[in-house]
Amino acid sequence: MKAAVVVFPGTNCEHDVAWALGIAGADAHLVWHRETDLSDFDGIVLPGGFAHGDYLRTGAIARFSPIMDEVKRRAEEGVPVLGICNGFQVLCEAHLLPGAFHQNRDLTFICRPIHLRVEDTDSILTRAAEVGQVLTIPLNSYEGNFTVHDPAAMRGRVLARYADATGSVDDESNPNGSVDNIAAISNPAGNVAGIMPHPERAVEEILGSVDGLVLMRSFVESMEPARV
Amino acid sequence: MKVTIVVRRRPEISDPQGTTVSRALSDMGFAGVGTVRINKEIELEVEGDDTADVERRVTEMCERLLANPVMDDFEIRVAE
Amino acid sequence: MKVTIVVRRRPEISDPQGTTVSRALSDMGFAGVGTVRINKEIELEVEGDDTADVERRVTEMCERLLANPVMDDFEIRVAE
Amino acid sequence: MSDPVDPDEEPVHRLLGLTDEEFETIGGILGRSPSDAELAMYSVMWSEHCSYKSSRPHLGRFPTQAPWVVVGPGENAGVVDLGDGWLAALRIESHNHPSFVEPYQGAATGVGGILRDVFTMGARPIALWNQIRFGSLDDAHNRYLFSGVVAGIAGYGNAVGVPTLGGEIAFEECYTGNPLVNVMCLGVLRREQLVLGTAGTEGSVAVLLGNATGRDGIGGASVLASASFDETSGTKRPSVQVGDPFEEKKLIEACLELYDKGLVVGVQDLGAAGLSCACSEPAARAGMGMDVDLDAVHTREPDMTAPELLMSESQERMMAFVAPDRLEAVLEVARRWEIDAAVVGTVTTGGTLTVRHNGEVVAELPADSLSEAAPVYKRPTGEPIWLAGLWNNTMDLLTPPSVDEALLRLLDDPSIADARWVYEQYDHMLFLNTVIEPGHDASLIRIKGTSKGLAVSTDGNGRHCYLDPRRGGARLVYEAGLNVALTGAEPMAVVDNLNFGNPEKPEVMWQFRETIEGISEACEVLSTPVIGGNVSFYNETDGNDIFPTPVIGLLGLADPMPAHPPRLDGARAGMELWMFGSQRSRNLAGSAFEKVIAGHVGGRPSAPDAVMARGVIEVAIHNARLGLAPAVHDISDGGAAVAIAEMCIRSGVGATVQFTDWVGLFAENPHRFIAAVPADVASDLETLAARWDVPVTRLGHFGGTEIRFENGGPESASVGLAEATERWREAIPRRLAGG
Ligand SMILES: Nc1ncnc2c1ncn2[C@@H]1O[C@H](COP(=O)(O)OP(=O)(O)O)[C@@H](O)[C@H]1O
C-alpha cells in the first residue's frame, strides 16, 4: 500500500503524516505539488501547514497547483483522499468537499488537544471507529471555523463533531465556531474526507494520545481493497 | 490599467473579525456603532487598454482565485 | 450612516501576500498582471446624521484602532 | 551672530550614529574620506547592535570551552555535540525596540531572524522559545503590545512550521515603555552538515537567496537598537519590516537541500546589517576579499541607492558561497523551491571588499575592517550609589498576611498565572517530538531514531537581578539547570540574552559586569559553557533604565531519555509531598510575594550555594532516570506555596501541607523542588537525596479538593482547589478582556 503525501510550498506536516502512516502500516512517499501523475498510489493525503503561506485565503492558491487535477482524477476513481487541516481547506477550495473556512470565532490560533465525537463510520477516515466514540486529538489552526451553505444538506456526511470528554456536542465544546460543531466530513461516496484536527499528532503514547491511530488505520485499511 | 476589486463575505455568513471590531469600538467608548463587516480590497495592475477586456479577465480571476464562490461576492472597478 | 473605510499598507512597506497572489495569477496563465496589493475594506454602520461629525468620529476610530499608524494609510467614504 | 543649529547641517556620519572619533578612525583606515556607501557600511557594522563595542570587553569572562562544544560564541549559533554524530545548534536574540514600534511585525521578524541564525549553521530548526516582558496589563497599551507580540510570534512561527515550545512572560512596571521580546531557536544536524559563515576560496561566488531587497529598516533595527527611545520617537518612527514566513519556509527547505547535497562552502544570513555584513564577515573569516555588484541584487523598489542596498534589512534573505562549478546546481535548487537567486559577488584574494553600483566603484575597503577594526569601549563602571540603601530597605509588614489570601493573589498575578493563553496560540506539537509540552519547568524533545532527548529551559528575573545582579545572574543559570534536570537531562550549554539599560551610565555597566560574573560562576559550577548570546543595550524610557534583565537559555541532554519523564501534572491522591533542598535561609527579598502583596522591591536576595545547586540537580536527574517521583516542580516565583498550588491545579488534586511560618512558604531561596512521592519509592528517594547531601522535608500529602496549609496555629489556612484553579487560569484572559 503506497500513500502519496502531497507537499505544497508552505506545507509543514508532511513528515509527521508520513511517520504516522508508517505506524499505521502504510508506505508513505512525499510528492511535490508540481507532479502530475499519482497513478502509482493507493491513497493520497493532503497534510497540514500553510500552503502558499495561506495568503489570500487558506487553500485558495494551492488548489491551482499542477497536482490538483490528478488528485481530482484519482478521487473520481474512488481512491481514498484525505485532507488534514490545511489539506482539508485545500479540498474545499478545490470543490472536492463542500464548505469553506474562516477565522476561529475568538480570532486566535488554537493549538491544543480537543475531543471529537465520531458521527459516521462510512468513510475512509472513520471505518475502523465506532459511532459515538470520543477521541482526543490536537487541533492546530487559525482558520478552522467551518462554514457551509446549507448545513442540513450535510446529513450523513459529517464524520466527526467537536464534543466534550463525555461526547456531548454543544456550543461550549465548540472550540472555533464551526457550524454544527463540524470537525470532519466526507463526500457522498465516502472516499474523500477532510478533518480539521490532526490525527497524525496522536499516534504514540509518548506524545500524549494514541486516539488518532484509529483514523490513520481507517485510511490505510481503505487503501487495500481498491488496489489488490 | 489599475483595477480595484472588493471581495465581500455574503451577509448571511458570520464575520468573526467584524463582530470583534464592533465590540472593541464600543468598549473604547465609540457610541452608535452598528454592524461592522471586514472585506478585502485588492488593487491590481493589469496590462491592456480595452476596459471591457480587462474587466472580463479580472472577472475570471475573481471567479477562479480571488473570491470563494461558497461565501464571497465581488465587485470590480476599472480605473479609466 | 454607512461608512466605508479602506486601510492600505503604505506602498514602501512590503506586502508578501500581494506578491504571492501576483505570482499565483501568472502561474495560472493570466498574462500581464503587475503589482498586487491587498488592503482591508471596513464597512461600518454609524449612528448620526451630520456627515462631518460622523467623519470626525470615524477618523478617530481609524487612528486609534482600525489602522496601524506605523504602517497604514486610510481613506474614509461616508455614504449620503 | 548665533543661528539656531540647523539639523540639516549635522554631518552625515553623526546622523548615521557614528561619533567624530569613529569617523576619524574610518578616514585612517581608508587613507581618505569615506564615500556615502562606505559610511553606510561602517555605520551599521559599528553600531552597538552589530559590533558589541560596549560589551565585548566583558563578554570575554564567560566560560566557553568544553569537550562537547563544537562551535562557541561568535558564529551565528553555538553548536554542541550530542554524541553518535548528532549536533545541536542554539541561539537567542532580542527584538525589543522593533516590537515596541509594531508588536506583531516586530516579534514576527524576530522569529524569522533567529531561525536564520540557526539554519545558517546547517541545522534544521526544530523548536522556538520566547521570553517576553511588558508593563502592567492594567494598561491598555501594554495589553495591545502583549497580544500583538504573541500574535506575531504565533503568526510567523506557526506558518514557517517550527513549533514554539515555551518561554517566559513577565509583567513589571519598568518594561512599560520598553518591552522585552527575546526569541530562541534550537536546531539539530548531523556533524557532516555543519556549515560555517565563510566565503571560501578565491573564485567562489556569492549567491543572494530569497526576498527582494527593499528600503526596509533603513536606519532601522541596527540604528534603532542603538539609540534610546524618548518622547520624540513617535515622529521618528522608521518604516516597519513585514515578515514573510512563507518565503522563510521555502528558504529553510532550499538551504537544507543545499547542505544535504554539499553544494555550498559557507552561508551567512542577512540580519541587522544586511548586505554589508553578509559580504564582509564571511570574507573576513576566510581571510579573503570580495567583488560585489549591487546591480545584480534583486530589488523590490526602483532607484535604490548604494547605501540603501547595503543597509537594507529586508527579511528572509541568505547569502550562500558556492564554488563556480556548483553554481548551476545551486540555482536549480532555488528554482525548485521557488525562491529567487542572484549572483552578487565573487571572492577575491587580498582582503579588499569592492562594491560596484551602476558600473562604478562605490566602496573599496578592507573587508575585515568592518568587523575586526570596530571600536571597543571600556565604558566606566560604578556600583550604583543607591544599592546599599536598597539592600537595607527590607520589607516591613505590619500585619502578617493571611496565607490563603496571599496565595490567591499570587496565583492571580499574570507573571505567575497560567500561560496557556499564550502557548496555546503557538503550534507546539509539530514534528511529533514534543514529549513535555509548554506549561512545565522545561520542555523535552526527543530526537527520532535515537535514545536522546533534549530538555530546554529559559529563565529570567529582572527583580532579583536589579537587587543583586551577580547573585541574580548566577541563580538564573541554576534555576534553568534544575529545570532541565527535572526531566532527566544533564545540563550541557547556555545561551544568554543580556537586556540592559544605557551603557553610557556607569551603574548600568556595573550591573552588566556583575551579571556576567554571576552567570560565569554558575556556568563553571555546572560545566555549562556559554555558546552564544546577544546583548541589547539602551533599554530605557525617558532616562529610566529597565531592571537589568539577563535571560538564560539552557540546553540539557538526556541519553537515554527516560521512558516516563516526570511531569508537573502527575501528582495523585495518596502520594506524599516532599521538598528537596535547603530551607535554611528564608529570604523574601525580590520575591513575587513582596512585589504583589506588599508592593515592595528591596532587600538583598539570598546567595546561591554551588554545592547545593549541584546536589539538587543530581537528585533531580537520577529521580527522573530511575523513574521514582512521577511529578516534580521547581520552586521559583511565589515560593513553595505557589509551586505546591501549581502542582495541585495541574494534577487536579488537593494537598495538605505542614509549615512553620508563612515566610518559608513564600520565600524564593534557590535550589529547591517539590515532588509527589508514591509510598513504594520513598526509601529509594531518601537514599538518593542522602547520597548527594540534599535535605528532604516531608511537607504533607496529596488528596482532597483543598490546598491546606497547617501549622497548628491561627495562620493555618485553606484554599479550595476550584477557586485556586479559576484564579490561576483566568488571570491573563480576564485582564485581556478589558481589565
Ligand atoms: N512566552 C511564552 N511562550 C510560550 N510558553 C510560555 C511563555 N511564557 C511561559 N510559557 C510557558 O509557561 C510555563 C510557565 O512559565 P513560567 O511561569 O515562566 O515558568 P516557571 O515559573 O517554571 O519559570 C512554562 O512551561 C513556559 O514554557
Ligand SMILES: [Mg+2]
Ligand atoms: Mg521553572
